Amino acid sequence: MTELATIAPAFLEMAHRIVWCTVATVDSSGGPRTRVLHPIWELDDGVLTGWIATSPNSVKAGHLANQPTVSLTYWDATHDTCSAECDASWETGDAVQAGWDRFVNGPAPVGYDPNLIPGWTSAESEEFGVLRLQPTRLRVMPGTLMTAGVGKLMTWSR
Numbered sequence: 001m002t003e004l005a006t007i008a009p010a011f012l013e014m015a016h017r018i019v020w021c022t023v024a025t026v027d028s029s030g031g032p033r034t035r036v037l038h039p040i041w042e043l044d045d046g047v048l049t050g051w052i053a054t055s056p057n058s059v060k061a062g063h064l065a066n067q068p069t070v071s072l073t074y075w076d077a078t079h080d081t082c083s084a085e086c087d088a089s090w091e092t093g094d095a096v097q098a099g100w101d102r103f104v105n106g107p108a109p110v111g112y113d114p115n116l117i118p119g120w121t122s123a124e125s126e127e128f129g130v131l132r133l134q135p136t137r138l139r140v141m142p143g144t145l146m147t148a149g150v151g152k153l154m155t156w157s158r
Helices: 004-018 059-066 094-104
Strands: 021-026 032-037 040-044 047-054 069-075 081-090 129-141 154-157
Touching: 004 040, 004 047, 004 069, 004 081, 004 129, 004 154, 021 059, 032 059, 040 094, 047 094, 059 081, 069 129, 094 129
Parallel strands: none
Antiparallel strands: 021 032, 021 069, 040 047, 047 129, 069 081, 081 129, 129 154
């Protein structure tokens, strides 16, 4: 098993290079529901945290009310993949504005202006919310493992 301090930087680099990922939640019938989203990740003092800007009034918000976990998978054409299983919670109070600012000031290519999304005019917009992601399991698999048999598969779980 890989230590978090080893896998977190590799996960962050790959996730931010790929940008878009498939995110799964569990619906009220216990089935998976997926969508493509655009998280931002930060590694601070060895702690990896992710954020997703999304609507607190969405279908996924209902799923998270019953099962506050998500699974994310990033993939690119070189077959680089990384995934994260995370506990998910909604940011509240000043943390919502901090989340808005995190996306506005985020590094390219993951940073963006939330105003681009219809209904999101500010952090106070009724349709704007920020999910905080706390990984419980990470996996990083360079595509070279599949194509040339080189590279290192890394997994971590708490």
